[in-house]
Amino acid sequence: MDYVLRTDYLTKQYKGINVVNNININVKQGEIYGFLGENGAGKTTTIRMIAGLIPQTSGEIELFGKKKHEQSKRHFERIGAIIEFPGSYPNLSVYDNLEIHRRLMGIPDKKETDWVLELVQLMDAKKKKAKELSLGMKQRLGIARSLLHHPDLLILDEPTNGLDPKGIKEIRQLLKRLAEDNKITIFLSSHILSEVQQMADTIGVIHKGNLLKEIETEKVMDQNKHYLQIRVDKPEAACQWLEKEFSITKYSVSEENIIKIYEKFQLSGEVNRFLNQKGIFVDELVVMKDTLEDYFLKLTGGGMS
Amino acid sequence: MRSILYSELIKLKGSKILWMVAVGAFLPAILLLLTASNIVHSGRHLTFLMLIQNAFFFLNLIMGPPLFCLIAGFVVARENQDKTINQLFMYPQSRVLFCLGKWFVLLPIIFITILLLFILVILMGAVYFHLPITASQFIHYLLTVLLVIALQWLLTPLSMGVSMVGKSYIPSMVLGIAMVLCSIFAFQSEKYNSFFPYSAVANLMYNWLGEPITQFHLITSFLTITITFVATLIFCTIYYARSSIHNG
Numbered sequence: 346m347d348y349v350l351r352t353d354y355l356t357k358q359y360k361g362i363n364v365v366n367n368i369n370i371n372v373k374q375g376e377i378y379g380f381l382g383e384n385g386a387g388k389t390t391t392i393r394m395i396a397g398l399i400p401q402t403s404g405e406i407e408l409f410g411k412k413k414h415e416q417s418k419r420h421f422e423r424i425g426a427i428i429e430f431p432g433s434y435p436n437l438s439v440y441d442n443l444e445i446h447r448r449l450m451g452i453p454d455k456k457e458t459d460w461v462l463e464l465v466q467l468m469d470a471k472k473k474k475a476k477e478l479s480l481g482m483k484q485r486l487g488i489a490r491s492l493l494h495h496p497d498l499l500i501l502d503e504p505t506n507g508l509d510p511k512g513i514k515e516i517r518q519l520l521k522r523l524a525e526d527n528k529i530t531i532f533l534s535s536h537i538l539s540e541v542q543q544m545a546d547t548i549g550v551i552h553k554g555n556l557l558k559e560i561e562t563e564k565v566m567d568q569n570k571h572y573l574q575i576r577v578d579k580p581e582a583a584c585q586w587l588e589k590e591f592s593i594t595k596y597s598v599s600e601e602n603i604i605k606i607y608e609k610f611q612l613s614g615e616v617n618r619f620l621n622q623k624g625i626f627v628d629e630l631v632v633m634k635d636t637l638e639d640y641f642l643k644l645t646g647g648g649m650s
Numbered sequence: 651m652r653s654i655l656y657s658e659l660i661k662l663k664g665s666k667i668l669w670m671v672a673v674g675a676f677l678p679a680i681l682l683l684l685t686a687s688n689i690v691h692s693g694r695h696l697t698f699l700m701l702i703q704n705a706f707f708f709l710n711l712i713m714g715p716p717l718f719c720l721i722a723g724f725v726v727a728r729e730n731q732d733k734t735i736n737q738l739f740m741y742p743q744s745r746v747l748f749c750l751g752k753w754f755v756l757l758p759i760i761f762i763t764i765l766l767l768f769i770l771v772i773l774m775g776a777v778y779f780h781l782p783i784t785a786s787q788f789i790h791y792l793l794t795v796l797l798v799i800a801l802q803w804l805l806t807p808l809s810m811g812v813s814m815v816g817k818s819y820i821p822s823m824v825l826g827i828a829m830v831l832c833s834i835f836a837f838q839s840e841k842y843n844s845f846f847p848y849s850a851v852a853n854l855m856y857n858w859l860g861e862p863i864t865q866f867h868l869i870t871s872f873l874t875i876t877i878t879f880v881a882t883l884i885f886c887t888i889y890y891a892r893s894s895i896h897n898g
Contacts, residue, residue: 396740421742432733437665445660448653449741474664490737589883 348407349376349498349530350395355404357554361376365390368406368556370549372498374533377524379545379562383645387428387535387554392502393529395532396426409497410467422450425496427504431487439467443493446560450494455492463488465519467502488519492529493621499523501533503581505540517544538641552645565640573606573613575599576629580604585623605633654743654751658725662755665742668725672761675766678708683774683796690779698775698783702791703859705771709764710852711833716826718802719809721759723822725752726813736894746874749810753883756806757825761799768795796857801851805876807882808847844870849877 350372357365365387371474372378384386393399395406399414406413408420415508433442437607443458452590464487476487490501504520505513521544521641523529535541541548542562549559577583587593587606595607606616617630662668681707689696729735739745768791777782809822816822833848843849850871857868 354811393895395737398736398739402893418742418744424740426736426738426740430733430736432735432737434728434734436663436666437661441660441663445657446737449658449743450654451742586692 347410348372349409350378350532351375351407352391352395353405353407355391355394355406356402357394357399363402365394365401366554368551368554369559370556371559372530373547374530375524375528376546377520377531377533377544379541379548380386380532380551381391381538381541381548381641382534382551383536383537386536386551388551389502389534391478391551392426392428392500392532392534396424396428396500397421398428410599413452422494424500425491425494426493426500426502427484427487427500428500428502431483431490432477433475433483433486433490436474438472438474439478440471440493441489442486444584446490461489461493464492466515480507484505484508484512484516485519488516492523495527497530499529499531499533501531503535505535505537512619520544520563538638540602550641550644556616559643571607571610572633573610573616574629574631574633575604575606575616575627576602577620578605578626578628583620586620586623586625588614591616602628651687651747653731654854655754656740658751658755659758661663661728662725662759663789665720669761670717670721671766674713675770678771679706680776681708681712682771683779686774686779696779696781698781698791699777699786699859700769700795701779705767705854706794706855707852709838710798710855711768711804711848712830714822714851715801715829715833715848717763718756718760719822719826720819721776722806723810723813723819725755726810727817727819729799730817731819737855738896745891745893746887749887753807755888757799759801760803760806763820764795764799764802774810785791785817790859794855796853797858798851801854801875804879805847805851807886808878811882811886811889814886814893822835832853840867843867845874850874875878 350370352368352370354369355365356363356367356369365509368391370380370391380388380391390399394401395408406484409423413418434445437445440458443461443526447455447458459468462471465488467482467485467489470482475483477487488501488504491501500521505516508516517540518529520533523530533541533544544563547559547561548565550557575583580598583604584596584598587596587604591609591612593609597605599605613630613632618626620627680699685704686701689700729738736750752788772783772788776783780850812825813819813822828890829848830848833852835850836846837841839851844853844867853867853871854875
């Protein structure tokens with residue numbers, strides 16, 4: 346497995362308090378990694394350490410397989426980032442803002458500026474001064490700047506902050522398109538669960554500086570779909586009958602004699618009657634669904650949008 | 651370094667701070683016009699040397715410190731205020747070069763301001779007051795202008811450093827105003843006038859123009875400016891290279 350970004354017990358301490366505490370992040374090549382956490386959880390601090398804007402107290406950051414002491418300033422050529430705000434020079438036009446970036450990144454071809462303007466749909470606003478742009482357009486200008494040099498890793502800190510629903514949708518579609526078409530690895534932070542869930546392949550949950558969980562979004566979804574939960578006194582026998590009589594194969598048995606059935610919920614009444622007839626005592630039968638919110642709230646003990 | 655200089659120059663495009671160039675040139679010229687008119691009306695003899703001396707007194711001790719401190723502060727602190735500092739420090743270039751780039755871009759601004767003032771003074775003297783000026787005098791005054799440009803530029807790392815630490819151009823403005831007060835008081839004291847950077851600039855300028863300034867003052871003034879320049883430029887480069895960006 347190729348990892349673009351890894352942290353190893355990364356820690357940041359301010360005045361003796363660990364604001365980021367021994368976190369191990371693993372971002373695979375080509376994936377969208379959602380770094381989820383409430384405001385003040387330590388997301389931006391972590392990103393600032395990754396971007397080399399603040400030093401870590403301890404731990405290691407590995408970018409493109411190289412640890413910090415092996416990295417040179419050249420590795421920034423492979424990273425595009427928006428950290429906290431999509432900053433721009435207000436007195437300059439959209440085009441000039443990008444031209445500065447192009448020159449500083451050492452990209453000789455001026456056409457790249459036009460290419461990225463097309464990509465983020467800002468071509469019509471290329472002569473507009475940055476101070477005249479709406480928040481959504483500023484965000485897109487920031488994304489354009491972070492993409493202009495064709496980075497392998499895109500780091501976006503709260504990329505939809507302050508955007509209206511339409512703007513959020515546009516950014517979401519753009520990022521998905523970038524990941525799919527351009528094979529860019531995207532590391533994005535957010536405090537909005539639905540945003541991360543819709544975009545990310547892997548979710549890392551940070552809470553009070555601790556990385557509580559790093560899990561593939563698909564697995565989270567699997568863990569949180571509808572199921573029929575029955576508690577019986579003879580789970581093994583019950584499972585045999587479920588397979589034989591109802592052709593139910595998608596189920597799991599957990600401790601406390603609980604069977605979770607992930608299909609054919611409409612048969613709940615019949616299952617109940619049948620198992621009773623076969624001398625299996627059904628103590629509890631209920632259709633359950635854990636929402637993603639429930640899942641993350643359980644993880645963090647509350648405090649997720 | 652070329653791309654850094656280009657970017658620093660283009661960042662000034664359409665910036666309101668460039669109006670300060672006009673202020674820096676026209677305000678001393680207006681003050682000079684008033685002063686020179688008073689001299690003429692009082693029946694005293696007005697010379698080109700007097701115009702140059704007065705113009706650069708206004709510039710070096712009254713207008714220069716707050717003006718150039720403000721511009722230097724703006725060039726540095728705008729990265730924090732426009733929230734572009736994160737991106738700036740993520741370019742594959744040395745932060746020291748960015749610091750030097752910001753210092754270098756101040757040179758054309760100072761150059762244009764002072765040269766514009768010089769042109770206004772020459773026009774005022776030749777056209778308005780009909781004062782005679784020889785070619786050698788003109789060249790001598792022009793060299794004075796170049797000296798003042800160089801000395802004012804050497805003092806800009808001082809305000810750059812203050813803005814870096816304060817992450818705003820307000821502290822450098824305050825520094826500029828404080829420098830005006832200190833320098834005006836210091837300039838009147840022969841004992842201390844060489845120890846303040848801006849009054850030291852005035853010392854060197856008067857010495858170049860042929861004013862009677864003692865050797866001690868000359869060397870001390872030169873040392874004051876050199877030490878201020880070297881120390882503050884080293885501070886700026888180290889501070890920029892090592893600074894952490896916690897917000898912005």
